[in-house]
Amino acid sequence: MLKKKTHIFFVAGIIALLLSCNKTDECNHSTVAGVNYALQKNSTSIVNTIYIAPVENPEDTLYYSGSASSYIKTLPLSLSSDTTAFLFVAGDSIDTATDVIVFYHSMKLDFLDEACGFVPEFKLDSVKYTAQKIDSLYWLNKAVTTDIEIENIKITY
Template structure:
């Protein structure tokens, strides 16, 4: 009996140490931002384009950090409460709207991390009134801590 208790105690310590060392960045953040790059619609090859005086805001998502800045890409946070996220992109008082239709899937990572949402882009709706020519999905899965674009925004 004593031997069984010791074995179980030792096994519990080993399991706790193995599980407790999970310091993955995946646990630290629930990434839900679309990475979008700006490109010229007139270029033969895809060349990223820097755009000055960009203002981005949203009626559906709070805290977007773009206010009169020069950028060649954007990180646009998707809503975890709705299946659509809308953004108004303004350049020198010209406005276009981009709406992402997305799906979310709740996944269990571990006891320490808990659950995270995996997000997938389904459709993009956009106005091409002012400066946006087209918007294209290049990677539909939103993956935390990966440095690749999900969307290309082609500008006139």
């Protein structure tokens, strides 16, 4: 008889738990953190097209531009490493002038809310870049969050 009561309480507990979950909760926040950057073309630059891709997979283009002069985009940072590197290719192929940008960062997970769960919060420690076509890189904000409105760096070429 005791076994039967325990079984009933167990099943009732599972049902109560399932009923207490609100399945209509949706995550209404961005949960992807990355370096928000602005690209700006110098008045003396002769570069007409650029693309940005991860160093480990250059075919996986994250950004491609024509001849416009200013952009704001996001670069994803690695969740498994404290460095993330990107190719900055000025021209139509990797055989043209290619710079490398390496971000050194730390990461912690922060609980956003029940619907969204944990999200990565990054802090940029430093950045190194080559300067074949990149003229300069300016720090604007070292805290990298899921807020896509906050610029972290500005790259001029």
